[in-house]
Amino acid sequence: MTERKIRVLVAKPGLDGHDRGAKVVARALRDAGMEVIYTGLRQTPEMIAEAALQEDVDVVGLSILSGAHMALVPRVLDLLKANGQAQVKVFIGGIIPDEDTPKLKELGVSAIYGPGAPTEQIIADIHAIVADAG
Amino acid sequence: MSLAQSVLSGDRLALARLLTRVENDTPEGRAGLDELFPHTGGAHLVGITGAPGTGKSSLVNQLALSFRKQEKRVAIVAVDPSSPFTGGAVLGDRVRMRDLAGDAGVFIRSMATRGSLGGLAQATVGIVQVFDAAGFEVILIETVGAGQSEVDIARLAHTTLVVEAPGLGDDIQAIKAGILEIADILVVNKADRPGVDSTERALKSMLDLAHPVAKVFMHHGTPLVPPIFGVQNGGMSEGQGGWIPPIRRTVATDGSGLPELVQSIEEHAQHLRRSGDWSRRERARLEAEFELLLQQMLLARFHAAVAETELAVMLDAVQGRKLSPRAALEKLMEEER
Numbered sequence: 200m201t202e203r204k205i206r207v208l209v210a211k212p213g214l215d216g217h218d219r220g221a222k223v224v225a226r227a228l229r230d231a232g233m234e235v236i237y238t239g240l241r242q243t244p245e246m247i248a249e250a251a252l253q254e255d256v257d258v259v260g261l262s263i264l265s266g267a268h269m270a271l272v273p274r275v276l277d278l279l280k281a282n283g284q285a286q287v288k289v290f291i292g293g294i295i296p297d298e299d300t301p302k303l304k305e306l307g308v309s310a311i312y313g314p315g316a317p318t319e320q321i322i323a324d325i326h327a328i329v330a331d332a333g
Numbered sequence: 334m335s336l337a338q339s340v341l342s343g344d345r346l347a348l349a350r351l352l353t354r355v356e357n358d359t360p361e362g363r364a365g366l367d368e369l370f371p372h373t374g375g376a377h378l379v380g381i382t383g384a385p386g387t388g389k390s391s392l393v394n395q396l397a398l399s400f401r402k403q404e405k406r407v408a409i410v411a412v413d414p415s416s417p418f419t420g421g422a423v424l425g426d427r428v429r430m431r432d433l434a435g436d437a438g439v440f441i442r443s444m445a446t447r448g449s450l451g452g453l454a455q456a457t458v459g460i461v462q463v464f465d466a467a468g469f470e471v472i473l474i475e476t477v478g479a480g481q482s483e484v485d486i487a488r489l490a491h492t493t494l495v496v497e498a499p500g501l502g503d504d505i506q507a508i509k510a511g512i513l514e515i516a517d518i519l520v521v522n523k524a525d526r527p528g529v530d531s532t533e534r535a536l537k538s539m540l541d542l543a544h545p546v547a548k549v550f551m552h553h554g555t556p557l558v559p560p561i562f563g564v565q566n567g568g569m570s571e572g573q574g575g576w577i578p579p580i581r582r583t584v585a586t587d588g589s590g591l592p593e594l595v596q597s598i599e600e601h602a603q604h605l606r607r608s609g610d611w612s613r614r615e616r617a618r619l620e621a622e623f624e625l626l627l628q629q630m631l632l633a634r635f636h637a638a639v640a641e642t643e644l645a646v647m648l649d650a651v652q653g654r655k656l657s658p659r660a661a662l663e664k665l666m667e668e669e670r
Contacts, residue, residue, distance in 0.1 A: 237423055
Protein backbone atom coordinates (compact mmCIF):
# COMPACT_ATOMS: atom_id res chain seq x y z
CA MET A 200 0.00 0.00 0.00
CA THR A 201 2.07 2.88 -1.22
CA GLU A 202 -0.69 5.17 -2.48
CA ARG A 203 -0.50 8.72 -1.24
CA LYS A 204 -2.72 9.34 1.76
CA ILE A 205 -4.29 12.69 2.47
CA ARG A 206 -3.18 13.80 5.92
CA VAL A 207 -5.38 16.23 7.83
CA LEU A 208 -4.74 17.93 11.16
CA VAL A 209 -7.94 18.57 13.09
CA ALA A 210 -7.37 21.05 15.87
CA LYS A 211 -9.37 23.13 18.29
CA PRO A 212 -7.73 26.43 19.04
CA GLY A 213 -8.96 28.74 21.75
CA LEU A 214 -10.64 28.15 25.04
CA ASP A 215 -14.08 26.71 24.34
CA GLY A 216 -14.24 23.12 25.50
CA HIS A 217 -16.68 21.69 23.03
CA ASP A 218 -15.10 19.31 20.55
CA ARG A 219 -17.99 17.19 19.37
CA GLY A 220 -18.02 18.84 15.95
CA ALA A 221 -14.30 18.35 15.55
CA LYS A 222 -14.63 14.68 16.43
CA VAL A 223 -17.51 14.14 14.01
CA VAL A 224 -15.45 15.68 11.22
CA ALA A 225 -12.38 13.67 12.21
CA ARG A 226 -14.35 10.45 12.02
CA ALA A 227 -15.97 11.34 8.72
CA LEU A 228 -12.59 12.09 7.17
CA ARG A 229 -11.22 8.81 8.48
CA ASP A 230 -14.15 6.99 6.93
CA ALA A 231 -13.31 8.73 3.66
CA GLY A 232 -9.88 7.09 3.82
CA MET A 233 -7.88 10.02 5.14
CA GLU A 234 -5.36 10.01 7.96
CA VAL A 235 -6.54 12.44 10.58
CA ILE A 236 -4.20 13.72 13.27
CA TYR A 237 -6.38 14.77 16.16
CA THR A 238 -4.76 17.08 18.68
CA GLY A 239 -7.50 17.77 21.20
CA LEU A 240 -8.75 20.86 22.95
CA ARG A 241 -7.23 24.24 23.75
CA GLN A 242 -4.46 24.36 21.20
CA THR A 243 -2.54 27.56 20.72
CA PRO A 244 -1.80 28.69 17.14
CA GLU A 245 1.85 27.84 17.86
CA MET A 246 0.97 24.28 18.84
CA ILE A 247 -1.16 23.87 15.74
CA ALA A 248 1.50 25.14 13.36
CA GLU A 249 4.13 22.98 15.04
CA ALA A 250 1.96 19.87 14.75
CA ALA A 251 1.16 20.68 11.12
CA LEU A 252 4.88 20.84 10.40
CA GLN A 253 5.88 17.69 12.25
CA GLU A 254 3.05 15.72 10.71
CA ASP A 255 3.56 17.23 7.23
CA VAL A 256 -0.17 17.51 6.67
CA ASP A 257 -1.91 18.59 3.49
CA VAL A 258 -4.83 20.22 5.23
CA VAL A 259 -5.52 21.84 8.62
CA GLY A 260 -9.09 21.91 9.91
CA LEU A 261 -9.81 24.35 12.72
CA SER A 262 -12.89 24.05 14.87
CA ILE A 263 -13.78 27.35 16.48
CA LEU A 264 -16.94 28.09 18.42
CA SER A 265 -15.65 30.77 20.75
CA GLY A 266 -15.92 33.74 18.42
CA ALA A 267 -12.17 34.30 18.58
CA HIS A 268 -11.62 33.27 14.97
CA MET A 269 -10.48 36.71 13.81
CA ALA A 270 -7.66 36.53 16.34
CA LEU A 271 -6.75 32.86 16.00
CA VAL A 272 -7.03 32.13 12.29
CA PRO A 273 -4.69 34.86 10.96
CA ARG A 274 -2.11 33.79 13.54
CA VAL A 275 -2.29 30.14 12.40
CA LEU A 276 -1.98 31.20 8.76
CA ASP A 277 1.01 33.42 9.52
CA LEU A 278 2.79 30.70 11.45
CA LEU A 279 2.20 28.14 8.70
CA LYS A 280 3.73 30.55 6.22
CA ALA A 281 6.65 31.33 8.52
CA ASN A 282 7.33 27.60 8.78
CA GLY A 283 7.46 27.23 5.01
CA GLN A 284 4.06 25.57 4.83
CA ALA A 285 2.18 28.16 2.80
CA GLN A 286 0.88 25.32 0.61
CA VAL A 287 -1.10 23.79 3.49
CA LYS A 288 -4.84 24.42 3.05
CA VAL A 289 -6.88 25.60 6.01
CA PHE A 290 -10.58 25.12 6.55
CA ILE A 291 -12.71 26.25 9.47
CA GLY A 292 -15.70 24.65 11.09
CA GLY A 293 -17.84 26.33 13.68
CA ILE A 294 -19.82 29.46 14.21
CA ILE A 295 -18.47 32.19 11.96
CA PRO A 296 -20.63 35.27 11.28
CA ASP A 297 -21.30 35.87 7.59
CA GLU A 298 -19.59 39.24 7.60
CA ASP A 299 -16.27 37.64 8.60
CA THR A 300 -16.32 35.09 5.79
CA PRO A 301 -14.94 37.30 2.98
CA LYS A 302 -12.15 38.56 5.20
CA LEU A 303 -11.10 35.04 6.26
CA LYS A 304 -11.15 33.85 2.65
CA GLU A 305 -9.05 36.81 1.65
CA LEU A 306 -6.53 35.83 4.31
CA GLY A 307 -6.24 32.43 2.67
CA VAL A 308 -8.83 30.20 4.32
CA SER A 309 -10.01 27.63 1.77
CA ALA A 310 -13.46 26.92 3.15
CA ILE A 311 -15.75 27.68 6.07
CA TYR A 312 -18.44 25.31 7.36
CA GLY A 313 -21.23 26.20 9.73
CA PRO A 314 -23.18 23.88 12.02
CA GLY A 315 -24.93 21.14 10.07
CA ALA A 316 -22.65 21.33 7.05
CA PRO A 317 -22.73 17.91 5.41
CA THR A 318 -19.49 16.02 5.96
CA GLU A 319 -19.72 14.79 2.35
CA GLN A 320 -19.21 18.38 1.27
CA ILE A 321 -16.12 18.75 3.44
CA ILE A 322 -14.69 15.51 2.07
CA ALA A 323 -15.34 16.50 -1.54
CA ASP A 324 -13.79 19.93 -0.97
CA ILE A 325 -10.66 18.44 0.60
CA HIS A 326 -10.23 16.07 -2.31
CA ALA A 327 -10.60 19.02 -4.68
CA ILE A 328 -8.16 21.35 -2.91
CA VAL A 329 -5.55 18.64 -2.45
CA ALA A 330 -5.84 17.67 -6.12
CA ASP A 331 -5.44 21.34 -7.04
CA ALA A 332 -2.32 21.64 -4.98
CA GLY A 333 -0.91 18.62 -6.83
CA MET B 334 20.79 20.43 -1.61
CA SER B 335 18.98 17.11 -1.40
CA LEU B 336 16.23 16.57 1.14
CA ALA B 337 18.52 14.20 3.03
CA GLN B 338 21.26 16.82 3.24
CA SER B 339 18.77 19.35 4.56
CA VAL B 340 17.71 16.81 7.18
CA LEU B 341 21.33 16.36 8.23
CA SER B 342 21.73 20.12 8.52
CA GLY B 343 18.83 20.21 10.99
CA ASP B 344 16.00 21.51 8.78
CA ARG B 345 12.77 20.43 10.47
CA LEU B 346 10.54 21.02 7.48
CA ALA B 347 12.82 18.91 5.30
CA LEU B 348 12.72 16.24 8.00
CA ALA B 349 8.92 16.24 8.01
CA ARG B 350 8.79 16.05 4.23
CA LEU B 351 11.29 13.24 3.98
CA LEU B 352 9.34 11.30 6.60
CA THR B 353 6.26 11.56 4.37
CA ARG B 354 8.17 10.36 1.33
CA VAL B 355 9.61 7.44 3.26
CA GLU B 356 6.18 6.59 4.60
CA ASN B 357 4.73 6.65 1.08
CA ASP B 358 7.72 4.66 -0.21
CA THR B 359 8.38 7.07 -3.07
CA PRO B 360 11.60 6.99 -5.14
CA GLU B 361 12.69 10.19 -3.38
CA GLY B 362 12.04 8.59 -0.02
CA ARG B 363 14.06 5.52 -0.92
CA ALA B 364 16.94 7.65 -2.20
CA GLY B 365 16.82 9.65 1.02
CA LEU B 366 17.07 6.50 3.12
CA ASP B 367 20.04 5.31 1.06
CA GLU B 368 21.75 8.63 1.59
CA LEU B 369 21.01 8.80 5.31
CA PHE B 370 21.78 5.21 6.24
CA PRO B 371 25.52 5.78 6.92
CA HIS B 372 24.50 8.38 9.50
CA THR B 373 22.30 6.02 11.48
CA GLY B 374 23.21 3.87 14.46
CA GLY B 375 23.59 6.57 17.08
CA ALA B 376 20.14 6.56 18.63
CA HIS B 377 18.77 4.51 21.47
CA LEU B 378 15.52 3.02 20.16
CA VAL B 379 12.98 2.48 22.92
CA GLY B 380 9.75 0.65 22.15
CA ILE B 381 6.60 1.11 24.20
CA THR B 382 3.88 -1.48 23.80
CA GLY B 383 0.96 -2.85 25.78
CA ALA B 384 -2.80 -3.24 25.74
CA PRO B 385 -5.06 -0.33 24.85
CA GLY B 386 -5.84 1.84 27.83
CA THR B 387 -2.70 1.13 29.80
CA GLY B 388 -1.51 4.70 29.28
CA LYS B 389 1.22 4.28 26.69
CA SER B 390 0.86 7.77 25.20
CA SER B 391 0.93 9.47 28.59
CA LEU B 392 3.96 7.42 29.53
CA VAL B 393 5.71 8.39 26.30
CA ASN B 394 4.95 12.02 27.13
CA GLN B 395 6.59 11.64 30.56
CA LEU B 396 9.56 9.72 29.19
CA ALA B 397 10.19 12.44 26.64
CA LEU B 398 10.05 15.09 29.38
CA SER B 399 12.54 13.10 31.45
CA PHE B 400 14.98 12.66 28.59
CA ARG B 401 14.64 16.35 27.75
CA LYS B 402 15.80 17.17 31.28
CA GLN B 403 19.04 15.42 30.34
CA GLU B 404 19.09 17.58 27.21
CA LYS B 405 18.78 14.63 24.90
CA ARG B 406 16.92 15.24 21.67
CA VAL B 407 13.84 13.03 21.51
CA ALA B 408 11.85 11.79 18.55
CA ILE B 409 8.51 10.08 19.02
CA VAL B 410 6.94 7.73 16.50
CA ALA B 411 3.34 7.03 17.50
CA VAL B 412 1.58 4.28 15.55
CA ASP B 413 -2.19 3.90 15.45
CA PRO B 414 -4.30 1.46 13.43
CA SER B 415 -5.72 2.17 9.99
CA SER B 416 -9.28 1.12 9.31
CA PRO B 417 -9.14 -2.14 7.35
CA PHE B 418 -12.23 -1.06 5.42
CA THR B 419 -11.56 2.53 4.39
CA GLY B 420 -7.80 2.78 4.92
CA GLY B 421 -8.37 5.93 6.94
CA ALA B 422 -7.22 6.54 10.48
CA VAL B 423 -7.63 8.86 13.42
CA LEU B 424 -4.24 9.37 15.01
CA GLY B 425 -4.85 10.69 18.50
CA ASP B 426 -1.66 10.15 20.44
CA ARG B 427 -0.71 13.82 20.32
CA VAL B 428 -3.64 14.60 22.63
CA ARG B 429 -1.61 13.14 25.50
CA MET B 430 1.61 14.84 24.49
CA ARG B 431 0.68 18.51 24.85
CA ASP B 432 3.45 19.07 27.40
CA LEU B 433 5.99 18.60 24.64
CA ALA B 434 4.65 21.37 22.42
CA GLY B 435 6.98 24.26 21.78
CA ASP B 436 10.15 22.29 22.56
CA ALA B 437 12.42 22.26 19.51
CA GLY B 438 14.27 19.26 20.97
CA VAL B 439 11.22 17.06 20.45
CA PHE B 440 9.72 15.88 17.20
CA ILE B 441 6.51 13.85 17.19
CA ARG B 442 5.32 11.95 14.18
CA SER B 443 2.05 10.00 14.08
CA MET B 444 1.66 7.17 11.63
CA ALA B 445 -1.08 4.76 10.67
CA THR B 446 -0.41 1.04 10.26
CA ARG B 447 -1.69 1.13 6.65
CA GLY B 448 -2.66 -2.51 6.65
CA SER B 449 0.36 -3.93 8.37
CA LEU B 450 -0.09 -6.21 11.36
CA GLY B 451 2.24 -6.63 14.27
CA GLY B 452 1.75 -3.27 15.95
CA LEU B 453 3.94 -1.19 13.65
CA ALA B 454 3.59 0.14 10.13
CA GLN B 455 5.77 -1.20 7.38
CA ALA B 456 7.47 2.18 7.04
CA THR B 457 8.21 2.53 10.77
CA VAL B 458 11.70 1.12 10.30
CA GLY B 459 12.46 3.75 7.67
CA ILE B 460 10.94 6.57 9.73
CA VAL B 461 13.10 5.58 12.68
CA GLN B 462 16.20 5.54 10.48
CA VAL B 463 15.49 9.09 9.34
CA PHE B 464 15.17 10.30 12.94
CA ASP B 465 18.32 8.40 13.87
CA ALA B 466 20.30 10.06 11.06
CA ALA B 467 18.83 13.44 11.98
CA GLY B 468 20.62 13.16 15.30
CA PHE B 469 17.84 12.33 17.76
CA GLU B 470 19.50 10.53 20.65
CA VAL B 471 16.40 8.82 21.96
CA ILE B 472 13.63 7.54 19.70
CA LEU B 473 10.46 6.48 21.48
CA ILE B 474 8.33 4.16 19.37
CA GLU B 475 4.77 3.68 20.57
CA THR B 476 2.98 0.71 19.01
CA VAL B 477 -0.75 0.37 18.47
CA GLY B 478 -2.62 -0.89 21.49
CA ALA B 479 -1.18 -4.34 21.37
CA GLY B 480 -2.29 -7.43 23.16
CA GLN B 481 -0.53 -10.66 22.64
CA SER B 482 1.12 -11.01 19.28
CA GLU B 483 2.55 -7.60 18.49
CA VAL B 484 6.19 -8.47 18.83
CA ASP B 485 7.64 -6.58 15.86
CA ILE B 486 8.68 -3.82 18.21
CA ALA B 487 11.14 -6.09 19.98
CA ARG B 488 12.88 -6.67 16.70
CA LEU B 489 13.14 -2.94 16.00
CA ALA B 490 13.91 -1.46 19.42
CA HIS B 491 16.98 -1.82 21.60
CA THR B 492 14.86 -1.61 24.72
CA THR B 493 11.23 -2.70 24.82
CA LEU B 494 8.84 -1.55 27.53
CA VAL B 495 5.67 -3.56 28.03
CA VAL B 496 3.08 -1.48 29.82
CA GLU B 497 0.40 -3.02 32.00
CA ALA B 498 -2.17 -1.44 34.26
CA PRO B 499 -4.23 -2.74 37.18
CA GLY B 500 -7.68 -4.06 36.48
CA LEU B 501 -7.28 -5.29 32.92
CA GLY B 502 -7.69 -8.99 33.53
CA ASP B 503 -4.04 -9.33 34.29
CA ASP B 504 -3.92 -12.74 35.87
CA ILE B 505 -4.85 -14.42 32.63
CA GLN B 506 -3.16 -11.94 30.32
CA ALA B 507 0.12 -12.33 32.11
CA ILE B 508 0.17 -16.04 31.48
CA LYS B 509 -0.08 -15.61 27.76
CA ALA B 510 3.32 -15.86 26.24
CA GLY B 511 4.76 -13.53 23.67
CA ILE B 512 4.10 -10.00 24.73
CA LEU B 513 5.71 -10.48 28.12
CA GLU B 514 8.65 -12.36 26.74
CA ILE B 515 9.63 -9.41 24.61
CA ALA B 516 9.76 -7.08 27.61
CA ASP B 517 13.12 -5.72 28.66
CA ILE B 518 11.35 -3.63 31.25
CA LEU B 519 7.84 -4.15 32.60
CA VAL B 520 5.89 -1.08 33.57
CA VAL B 521 2.87 -1.17 35.83
CA ASN B 522 1.30 2.16 34.98
CA LYS B 523 -1.64 3.73 36.82
CA ALA B 524 0.04 2.46 39.96
CA ASP B 525 -2.16 4.71 42.08
CA ARG B 526 -5.11 2.46 41.30
CA PRO B 527 -6.37 -0.42 43.40
CA GLY B 528 -5.12 -3.83 42.35
CA VAL B 529 -1.60 -2.70 41.59
CA ASP B 530 -0.11 -5.24 43.98
CA SER B 531 -1.85 -8.17 42.35
CA THR B 532 -0.87 -6.94 38.89
CA GLU B 533 2.73 -6.74 39.93
CA ARG B 534 2.52 -10.14 41.58
CA ALA B 535 1.07 -11.70 38.41
CA LEU B 536 3.84 -10.19 36.31
CA LYS B 537 6.46 -11.30 38.76
CA SER B 538 5.28 -14.88 38.80
CA MET B 539 5.25 -14.84 35.01
CA LEU B 540 8.79 -13.52 34.96
CA ASP B 541 9.92 -16.21 37.34
CA LEU B 542 8.71 -18.78 34.82
CA ALA B 543 10.43 -17.07 31.93
CA HIS B 544 13.64 -16.18 33.72
CA PRO B 545 14.61 -18.42 36.58
CA VAL B 546 15.62 -15.78 39.08
CA ALA B 547 17.96 -16.55 41.91
CA LYS B 548 16.13 -17.55 44.99
CA VAL B 549 17.62 -15.86 47.98
CA PHE B 550 17.97 -18.21 50.89
CA MET B 551 18.45 -16.64 54.24
CA HIS B 552 21.13 -18.33 56.24
CA HIS B 553 21.40 -17.05 59.80
CA GLY B 554 20.11 -13.71 58.62
CA THR B 555 22.52 -13.29 55.73
CA PRO B 556 21.41 -13.90 52.16
CA LEU B 557 22.95 -16.91 50.53
CA VAL B 558 23.11 -16.52 46.79
CA PRO B 559 24.01 -19.54 44.70
CA PRO B 560 27.15 -18.63 42.74
CA ILE B 561 25.64 -19.25 39.31
CA PHE B 562 23.08 -16.51 39.80
CA GLY B 563 24.05 -12.91 40.12
CA VAL B 564 20.70 -11.25 40.24
CA GLN B 565 18.12 -10.83 42.91
CA ASN B 566 15.35 -8.56 41.82
CA GLY B 567 15.87 -7.22 38.37
CA GLY B 568 18.62 -5.26 36.73
CA MET B 569 22.07 -6.20 35.68
CA SER B 570 23.75 -9.41 36.47
CA GLU B 571 27.45 -8.92 36.79
CA GLY B 572 29.48 -11.41 34.88
CA GLN B 573 26.55 -13.53 33.83
CA GLY B 574 25.32 -11.57 30.81
CA GLY B 575 21.64 -12.15 31.58
CA TRP B 576 19.12 -9.38 32.02
CA ILE B 577 16.15 -9.90 34.28
CA PRO B 578 13.38 -7.48 33.27
CA PRO B 579 12.74 -5.17 36.20
CA ILE B 580 9.18 -4.19 37.08
CA ARG B 581 8.66 -0.46 37.51
CA ARG B 582 5.57 1.25 38.88
CA THR B 583 4.57 4.54 37.34
CA VAL B 584 1.74 7.06 37.36
CA ALA B 585 2.10 8.66 33.95
CA THR B 586 -0.40 11.41 34.69
CA ASP B 587 1.78 12.92 37.42
CA GLY B 588 5.21 11.52 36.58
CA SER B 589 5.63 9.29 39.64
CA GLY B 590 8.15 6.53 39.14
CA LEU B 591 9.60 8.12 36.02
CA PRO B 592 13.13 8.71 37.35
CA GLU B 593 13.37 5.03 38.28
CA LEU B 594 11.99 3.96 34.90
CA VAL B 595 14.43 6.17 33.00
CA GLN B 596 17.23 4.76 35.12
CA SER B 597 16.20 1.22 34.16
CA ILE B 598 16.13 2.19 30.48
CA GLU B 599 19.63 3.56 30.75
CA GLU B 600 20.85 0.54 32.66
CA HIS B 601 19.45 -1.66 29.95
CA ALA B 602 21.33 0.27 27.29
CA GLN B 603 24.54 -0.10 29.31
CA HIS B 604 23.86 -3.78 29.74
CA LEU B 605 23.33 -4.24 25.98
CA ARG B 606 26.59 -2.49 25.19
CA ARG B 607 28.56 -4.33 27.82
CA SER B 608 27.26 -7.76 26.90
CA GLY B 609 27.53 -7.29 23.15
CA ASP B 610 23.78 -7.69 22.75
CA TRP B 611 23.55 -4.17 21.30
CA SER B 612 25.33 -5.20 18.13
CA ARG B 613 23.70 -8.64 18.11
CA ARG B 614 20.26 -7.00 18.16
CA GLU B 615 21.36 -4.57 15.49
CA ARG B 616 22.51 -7.46 13.35
CA ALA B 617 19.25 -9.36 13.83
CA ARG B 618 17.28 -6.27 12.95
CA LEU B 619 19.21 -5.66 9.77
CA GLU B 620 18.77 -9.28 8.83
CA ALA B 621 15.01 -9.00 9.31
CA GLU B 622 15.01 -5.81 7.24
CA PHE B 623 16.94 -7.58 4.50
CA GLU B 624 14.44 -10.38 4.49
CA LEU B 625 11.49 -8.03 4.27
CA LEU B 626 13.02 -5.95 1.49
CA LEU B 627 13.93 -9.10 -0.39
CA GLN B 628 10.33 -10.25 -0.26
CA GLN B 629 9.10 -6.89 -1.49
CA MET B 630 11.62 -6.72 -4.30
CA LEU B 631 10.99 -10.25 -5.49
CA LEU B 632 7.27 -9.66 -5.37
CA ALA B 633 7.60 -6.48 -7.41
CA ARG B 634 9.82 -8.23 -9.91
CA PHE B 635 7.37 -11.11 -10.22
CA HIS B 636 4.44 -8.79 -10.86
CA ALA B 637 6.46 -6.82 -13.39
CA ALA B 638 7.35 -9.99 -15.28
CA VAL B 639 4.07 -11.87 -15.20
CA ALA B 640 1.13 -10.47 -17.13
CA GLU B 641 -2.20 -10.14 -15.34
CA THR B 642 -3.77 -12.40 -17.93
CA GLU B 643 -1.26 -15.18 -17.33
CA LEU B 644 -1.96 -14.94 -13.65
CA ALA B 645 -5.70 -15.09 -14.28
CA VAL B 646 -5.33 -18.23 -16.41
CA MET B 647 -3.39 -19.92 -13.64
CA LEU B 648 -5.93 -18.79 -11.07
CA ASP B 649 -8.67 -20.40 -13.20
CA ALA B 650 -6.72 -23.63 -13.24
CA VAL B 651 -6.34 -23.49 -9.49
CA GLN B 652 -10.00 -22.70 -8.93
CA GLY B 653 -10.89 -25.63 -11.20
CA ARG B 654 -8.75 -27.80 -8.93
CA LYS B 655 -6.46 -28.74 -11.81
CA LEU B 656 -3.42 -27.33 -10.06
CA SER B 657 -2.54 -26.58 -6.49
CA PRO B 658 -1.69 -22.93 -5.75
CA ARG B 659 1.91 -23.88 -5.11
CA ALA B 660 2.25 -25.86 -8.36
CA ALA B 661 0.68 -23.02 -10.34
CA LEU B 662 3.10 -20.47 -8.97
CA GLU B 663 6.04 -22.76 -9.55
CA LYS B 664 4.99 -23.06 -13.19
CA LEU B 665 4.72 -19.29 -13.54
CA MET B 666 8.13 -18.74 -12.04
CA GLU B 667 9.61 -21.43 -14.23
CA GLU B 668 8.31 -19.68 -17.34
CA GLU B 669 9.72 -16.36 -16.27
CA ARG B 670 13.23 -17.56 -15.97
